Amino acid sequence: MNAYKKATLTEIVEDLVNMDQSMRFAAIIDLKGNILESIMKKGKTSLKTQKKKSISAFRLPKGEK
Template sequence: MAKQDLLSIVEKIIALDSQMRFASIIDLKGNIVEGIMKTGKNSLESQHQEEHFCKQVSQRRKMRKEFDRPLGKVRYVHVEREKVTQFVIYTSRKTIFFTMEPELTIQRKMKIVSQIKRIAANL
């Protein structure tokens, strides 16, 4: 998939809600292939910390695979922190990682996850 197509996907994701903070597409090695911080939002991590986190996302994806047979494939991972909500969605060849403000209702968060799955269905 062309870099411009990946940028378009990330732009659509970040535009889903005003409470979005950061959206990225990560390859299977944990490299950020495209990412956008929402205009007006400040990163809570340094670029080095963000890159390190994404490498760990890739490692955890590999670790979770060993449970796919008995439990089924992971649909998404949701981490609720004091300052930020983090989501990881697996597609066949890429990983979508995005953050948002924690104040959103769980119903709104689940709607956003569903929208992102549709947007990223071809990754």
């Protein structure tokens, strides 16, 4: 009945992230919002990293406005 009854959290998040090709990250959190397990799909870049790169691309050199 419950396919994940004996599965580890790692196995569950791996299955979650593999459900959709466009998904890059999956996590299991507890009721308090703590991340119990998470995984980033191989070959995908973190959106946080991408955001930092795009922000730094728009910064002007010192003294220019």
